[in-house]
Amino acid sequence: MPKSKKEIISMDSISKIYHLGNNVVKALDDVSISIYENDFISIMGPSGSGKSTLMNMIGCLDVPTKGVYKFNNELISEMNDSQLANIRNEKIGFVFQTFNLLPKLTSLKNVEVPLIYSSLGKTKRLQRSEEALSIVGLSDRMDHKPSELSGGQRQRVAIARALVNKPSIILADEPTGNLDSKSGIEILNFFDELHKAGNTLIIVTHEESIARRAKRRVELFDGKIVVDE
Amino acid sequence: MNSIFKNILIGLAAVRTNLTRVILTSLGLTIGIFTVSIVTAGVSSIDKEFDKSMEYFGNDKIYVGTWPWSFDFDWWQYRNRPKIDEDSLEYITRYSTYVTDISIKKSTWTRGSFSNKSSFLQINGVYPSYAEMLSGTKIVNGRFFSQNEWDLQRRVIVVGGTVRDGFFDGENPIGKKIRLGGVTFEIIGELKKQGMGMVPGGTLDTLVIMPSSTFNRILTRWGFAELVLKTKPEDMSKAKEEVGMIMRLARKLKPGENDNFAVNSADAYQTQFDAIKIAIAGMGFLVTGISLVVSAIGIMNVMFVSVRERTREIGIRKAMGATNNNILVQFLSEAVAISIIGGSTGIILVKLITVALSSYLPVEFNLLLIFYTFMVCVFIGVSAGMIPARTAANLNPIDALRHE
Numbered sequence: 001m002p003k004s005k006k007e008i009i010s011m012d013s014i015s016k017i018y019h020l021g022n023n024v025v026k027a028l029d030d031v032s033i034s035i036y037e038n039d040f041i042s043i044m045g046p047s048g049s050g051k052s053t054l055m056n057m058i059g060c061l062d063v064p065t066k067g068v069y070k071f072n073n074e075l076i077s078e079m080n081d082s083q084l085a086n087i088r089n090e091k092i093g094f095v096f097q098t099f100n101l102l103p104k105l106t107s108l109k110n111v112e113v114p115l116i117y118s119s120l121g122k123t124k125r126l127q128r129s130e131e132a133l134s135i136v137g138l139s140d141r142m143d144h145k146p147s148e149l150s151g152g153q154r155q156r157v158a159i160a161r162a163l164v165n166k167p168s169i170i171l172a173d174e175p176t177g178n179l180d181s182k183s184g185i186e187i188l189n190f191f192d193e194l195h196k197a198g199n200t201l202i203i204v205t206h207e208e209s210i211a212r213r214a215k216r217r218v219e220l221f222d223g224k225i226v227v228d229e
Numbered sequence: 230m231n232s233i234f235k236n237i238l239i240g241l242a243a244v245r246t247n248l249t250r251v252i253l254t255s256l257g258l259t260i261g262i263f264t265v266s267i268v269t270a271g272v273s274s275i276d277k278e279f280d281k282s283m284e285y286f287g288n289d290k291i292y293v294g295t296w297p298w299s300f301d302f303d304w305w306q307y308r309n310r311p312k313i314d315e316d317s318l319e320y321i322t323r324y325s326t327y328v329t330d331i332s333i334k335k336s337t338w339t340r341g342s343f344s345n346k347s348s349f350l351q352i353n354g355v356y357p358s359y360a361e362m363l364s365g366t367k368i369v370n371g372r373f374f375s376q377n378e379w380d381l382q383r384r385v386i387v388v389g390g391t392v393r394d395g396f397f398d399g400e401n402p403i404g405k406k407i408r409l410g411g412v413t414f415e416i417i418g419e420l421k422k423q424g425m426g427m428v429p430g431g432t433l434d435t436l437v438i439m440p441s442s443t444f445n446r447i448l449t450r451w452g453f454a455e456l457v458l459k460t461k462p463e464d465m466s467k468a469k470e471e472v473g474m475i476m477r478l479a480r481k482l483k484p485g486e487n488d489n490f491a492v493n494s495a496d497a498y499q500t501q502f503d504a505i506k507i508a509i510a511g512m513g514f515l516v517t518g519i520s521l522v523v524s525a526i527g528i529m530n531v532m533f534v535s536v537r538e539r540t541r542e543i544g545i546r547k548a549m550g551a552t553n554n555n556i557l558v559q560f561l562s563e564a565v566a567i568s569i570i571g572g573s574t575g576i577i578l579v580k581l582i583t584v585a586l587s588s589y590l591p592v593e594f595n596l597l598l599i600f601y602t603f604m605v606c607v608f609i610g611v612s613a614g615m616i617p618a619r620t621a622a623n624l625n626p627i628d629a630l631r632h633e
Contacts, residue, residue, distance in 0.1 A: 061548060061626050082552040089550020100545045100630065104246055114549040116235050161549070 008168050008200060009035035009058060014067035016053050016223075027053040028064070029223035035169070035202070040195045042211040043204045044227075045220035052173070054220065055204045059092055059171045060084045072168065089117050093162025097174035099154045101146040101161075107133060108142040111161045118165060132160040136190070152183030159190065169200040176210065188213055236555050240562030243535065244570075254531045255571030257524025258609065261517055262575030262602055268513030269598075270583070272506060279502055285423070286495035287364030289462045291328070291469055293317065293476060294455035297491040298498060310489045311480070313454045317490075320479035321458065327468035330459035332356040335444050337452030339410040341437065343396040350392075352409065352437050354444025355457075362459050363420070366390075371403040371418035379440040384447075386414045389436040390422025409437065412447050465494060521605075524571065525613040532564050532617035543621055544629025557622040564614025565607055572606035 016028040027050045035041065035058075045051045056062040057069065060076055063084070069076040071087060079087070093114075094100075101110045111129040120128070133139055136156040146154050155175060162170050172191070176184035188210060195201055195215075203214060211217055219227035244251050286292075295310045318333055335354035340347055360373035374385045386409075393402050402416045414437075423434050460468040473492050480489060536543070543556055576599060 056627055059548070082554065085547065085550050085552040085555075088548060094548050096630070100541070100548075102542055102545060104242075113546065116239070117232070117546075117550040117552070117555060119232075165550075 005036040005038065007034055007036055008039075008072060009033070010068075010070045011057075011064075012068040012070075014057065014064045014069060016050075016057065016062070017065045026223045028057065030067075031223070031225055032067075033218065033225060033228065035200065037168075037200055038195070038198055039200050039202075040191075040213075040215040041202045041218055042214035042216070043202065043218045043220065044206060044211050046206070049220040050223040051204050051220050053223075055171060055173055055202075058169070058202060059094060060087045085117070089114060090165060091168040093165065093167035093170040095155070095158050095162050095170065095172035095175045097177040099146070099151075099158045099178070101154060101157060103146055106143050106145055107138060107149070107157045107160075110146070110157055111164050113161060114165045128164055129160075132164040133157070135163060136160045150183070151179050152186055155179060155183070155187055156190070159187070159194075163194075163199075169202060170194065172201065172203045174205055175203065176205075176207070232555065233558055236558040237562040240559045241566055243539075243559075243563050244566045247535070250531060251567050251570060254527050255524075255567050255574065257520060257527045258568050258571030258606065259575040259578065261520040261524050262572045262605070263578050264513065264520060265517040265605075266575065266579040266598065266602070267582070268510065268517065270579075272510050272513070275506065275509070279498075279506075281365065281423070283495050283498070285365035286498070287362075288495060289459055289465070290362065290364065290494065291458040291460060291465070291472055292455050292493040293321075293458065293472060294491055294493060295453065298493045299501070307491075313456055313490065317476060317479040318456055321456065321472060321475050324475050324478070325458075325468070325471055327460045327464045327471055328458045329461070330358050330361055332359040332362060332457050333441050333454055334359070334457050335441055335448075335452055335454040337444075337448050339448060341396075341407050341409045343405070343407045346396050348395055348435070350409070350435055350437050352439065352444065352448060352452075354439055354441035354448070356441060359438070359457065362457055366421045366423050368418045369421045370401065371416070373418055373438075374440050379442050382440065382442040382446050384412060384414045384443055385417045385439065387418035387420060387438040388416055389420050389434040391434040392416075392437070393419065410448060414439065465496075469494060521609060524568075525609050528564055528567050528610065528613035529617060531567065532560065532614050533620070535563065536560060536617050536621040539621075540624065540629050540632040543624050544626050544632065547624070547626035548630060553622040556624075557618050560618035560621045561611060561614045564618065565610030568606040568610035568613065569603070572602050576602050 011031060011033045014028055014031045015026060018025040018027060029050075031050075031054065043051050043054060053062065057064060060071070060079075061084075063069075063079070064077050067077065071091060074087070076084070076087065088094075102113065105113075108126070108129050111132050112125050115125040115128060130139070130142065133142055136159050138153060138156055138160065141149060141153060141157075146157070149157065155178075159170075159175075162172075175191075176187055179187065191201055191203070192213065201214075203210060205211060217227060217229055218225060292298075294313060296307050313333070315333060318331060321328055322331055332355045337352050338349055339352055341350040342348075357374060357376045357379050360368070368387065371387070373387055374383065378385055386407075388402060392407075393399060396402065396407060397405060402419055405416050406413050407416065408414070420434075420436070420438075458468070458472060469492050473488065476490050476492070477488065482489070543551075546556065
């Protein structure tokens with residue numbers, strides 16, 4: 001691990017425990033991980049291994065039961081809902097397997113959504129959204145609704161939305177899971193470019209071919225990190 | 230502030246995409262706002278009519294008669310009382326310090342006719358002094374009869390405002406002759422048209438006024454008489470008390486005996502009228518209250534549907550950094566928008582109705598009414614939307630994102 005790089009995420013002995021009736025489920029069990037600037041990480045593991053929970057935790061959608069989570073040296077594990085919302089808004093870009101675009105909005109408006117919850121003015125918001133769409137090569141599809149776009153194009157809109165607030169990390173959950181192989185490869189090539197451009201990427205996947213593209217590989221099993229290389 | 234505004238816009242966009250549903254839901258509130266406005270308008274126009282009638286009785290007049298002015302009088306108690314006559318009038322003229330003017334007013338009804346037209350008219354026989362005691366109306370054409378005409382029992386009359394249209398097709402009635410109970414009278418004066426009144430007998434429009442001397446000579450069959458006394462408004466209660474005592478003297482009542490006359494004034498109607506008005510308004514507001522509650526429940530129901538339909542959207546927005554308050558404002562403004570749409574439709578309906586019925590329903594349609602409606606709508610929208618909007622705001626983003 002090149003220690004000269006800036007540490008973005010630091011998780012120390014993180015546990016997430018659910019109570020289902022009388023059963024106690026340890027979704028994450030004493031996990032520690034550090035993520036640095038311009039990392040390109042794949043998180044792998046079978047279902048139920050806790051990779052979704054880890055992903056939600058990193059994305060500040062969930063808070064740990066135990067342990068310390070710092071993001072840019074800010075203590076996430078102690079934050080309330082609206083502080084978490086602000087972190088998600090400013091620092092994290094999400095890319096989902098099912099795209100999760102708002103069906104009634106145009107591409108441009110979809111990309112604008114994160115900026116709505118920031119303090120930017122309207123002109124600035126539109127300008128930033130147009131920029132983000134041109135980065136993913138969809139400048140000519142700005143006024144199309146998701147239903148008028150192909151799967152690959154939809155995911156590119158979703159990536160533009162993840163990029164628009166210039167986040168510290170981009171979290172992608174099975175980003176090619178709903179795409180045909182050709183569009184999938186396109187999207188992965190695009191992730192490579194983003195990495196080269198200096199972005200920090202975390203991809204949750206169970207496909208070996210995708211994991212191989214990543215520069216760092218984390219494997220989970222039964223809520224514990226078993227591989228980190 | 231800016232962020233609240235952006236979330237309101239998101240809420241409004243949702244209204245636009247579900248327009249049919251929104252309009253159907255807001256219909257309940259339309260009806261509610263419509264009834265409340267109509268009731269308010271109705272009460273205020275009844276009020277106005279009543280004030281006009283009160284003006285006819287005047288706040289400076291005392292009426293001495295056989296019967297008290299009341300809607301729940303005991304007929305059997307009053308029917309054998311002696312009639313009011315000129316003797317009592319002389320007593321009051323002689324002894325009263327507060328009464329400034331006095332006249333007898335004899336009343337009866339008879340058929341009046343001119344050429345082939347005829348109509349039932351109220352006839353009053355009064356003194357010339359009554360010219361100074363007309364309230365709520367005045368002579369607009371011609372003149373009142375003189376003392377001389379009274380002394381000579383002349384057959385001259387002053388007529389109410391509707392006689393002109395009824396008998397003479399809008400032509401000037403002065404100098405025309407009409408027949409009352411078989412006797413010909415000459416019209417010498419015309420009263421200002423007054424409009425409908427609320428109190429029994431409270432209109433001067435179908436009235437015919439003549440000298441009481443003439444009345445005594447010609448219309449002797451039946452009718453009743455009362456004394457009309459004028460005083461200063463500020464002396465009203467003292468004057469009523471004094472007149473009561475003088476009347477006892479005139480009637481030679483012993484200290485233990487009950488009054489066999491009644492001293493009335495317009496304020497007697499006021500308290501009874503207030504009770505009726507409160508009853509009408511109470512019923513109206515009860516109906517309105519129920520319809521407002523029902524419409525609030527309707528809005529709440531639709532908002533729950535909306536939250537459920539858009540659970541995934543809520544998850545996406547939260548993942549993108551929307552705070553709980555952002556979501557709360559978004560759904561609250563959707564609810565408020567629905568209720569404002571309903572309320573505005575109601576107000577527009579009221580406006581249309583009042584324009585169409587302006588001659589029957591003199592409604593005060595003003596900005597204040599619009600403002601109150603607006604406030605009521607915001608209140609209903611917020612209270613109906615609060616629970617669904619809180620449900621939406623408190624959704625866990627992870628669960629919401631997984632929602633199909």
